[in-house]
Amino acid sequence: MSNETQATANYIGVDLSGTTLCAALVSGAGQVVERREMTLDRDNVAAQVARIAAELRDAAPHIASLGVGVPGLVNRETDRVIVSVDLPSVVRGDFHAEVERATGLKVELENAANAAAYGEYVAGAGRGSPNMFYVTIGSGIGGALIIDGKLWLGTSGFAGEFGHITIDPEGNECTCGNIGCLETYASAPNIVRRTHERLFRDGTSSLSRLSLNRDFTASDIAHEAMNGDDFALLMIERTGRYIGTAVAAVINLLNPERIVLGGGVMEAGDLILDPVIKEAGRRSFQPCFESTKIIAATLGASAVSVGAAMLARDAGHNGSAPA
Numbered sequence: 001m002s003n004e005t006q007a008t009a010n011y012i013g014v015d016l017s018g019t020t021l022c023a024a025l026v027s028g029a030g031q032v033v034e035r036r037e038m039t040l041d042r043d044n045v046a047a048q049v050a051r052i053a054a055e056l057r058d059a060a061p062h063i064a065s066l067g068v069g070v071p072g073l074v075n076r077e078t079d080r081v082i083v084s085v086d087l088p089s090v091v092r093g094d095f096h097a098e099v100e101r102a103t104g105l106k107v108e109l110e111n112a113a114n115a116a117a118y119g120e121y122v123a124g125a126g127r128g129s130p131n132m133f134y135v136t137i138g139s140g141i142g143g144a145l146i147i148d149g150k151l152w153l154g155t156s157g158f159a160g161e162f163g164h165i166t167i168d169p170e171g172n173e174c175t176c177g178n179i180g181c182l183e184t185y186a187s188a189p190n191i192v193r194r195t196h197e198r199l200f201r202d203g204t205s206s207l208s209r210l211s212l213n214r215d216f217t218a219s220d221i222a223h224e225a226m227n228g229d230d231f232a233l234l235m236i237e238r239t240g241r242y243i244g245t246a247v248a249a250v251i252n253l254l255n256p257e258r259i260v261l262g263g264g265v266m267e268a269g270d271l272i273l274d275p276v277i278k279e280a281g282r283r284s285f286q287p288c289f290e291s292t293k294i295i296a297a298t299l300g301a302s303a304v305s306v307g308a309a310m311l312a313r314d315a316g317h318n319g320s321a322p323a
């Protein structure tokens, strides 16, 4: 596609994470023009994507292609989703061809963390940094690597499994089968688990507002920390230190220009970012650390859809899908 076409065309990015479908109409420059969010229709995902794409098309008729980010491993050779914890049966089989048929558009399918990384690189906190590592910390922990302005996918497309870096060889068992992965400490459900455990053990925790509500979420913990609750602050700070330990490994290995941290857990802002930076600084090789900026993501909930749209743009697709 010529640069001129790229500048005037629009793209659709779809984020199928979890139980929600988010879709965005994105300009060729990576700006969100329109956005839709709804409950995922798990039995008819391709049809639902096609319906939303048609709606967004009404807002901007010239749609060049569509990208979809899925919470699973995608084999880019076959365009098939190999493993997806959140969407077991929905996106298996020939989902890629199904969406192309249903929408009439060329479709790029990509792992959600990879898509979010690309979004942050093109239009967010990673702009202008062709060598960056992206981390997303939410219900799970994902990562993705941009080298020389391109996603670096690894031999079979699975690079960047940041959440499964071991930070405690004696730790808890992880869903991946390993012991002591970062995810077993710092994902949202594990922050809640650790907080519950500590509420029982720690006498001073009875002063925490969290002890009044047995059903608190990671977001509640962050909220109480921001309101100055010492116990919640301690839990957020500890979580930041665990993340920082894994970030140090990435800094030593890659010496990236930026490490961009996104996902729901980062809503705690500087309360979590500061201990991440401090711990990464303490544990990494100083010349590497000093040339790497560790910063918060800026695209928020739009990262996956913007990135998926930009991956579709840069795959060079033009026109409609093969009939």
Ligand SMILES: [Zn+2]
Residues within 6 Å of the ligand: 163, 164, 165, 174, 175, 176, 177, 178, 181, 183
């Ligand atoms: Zn693991």
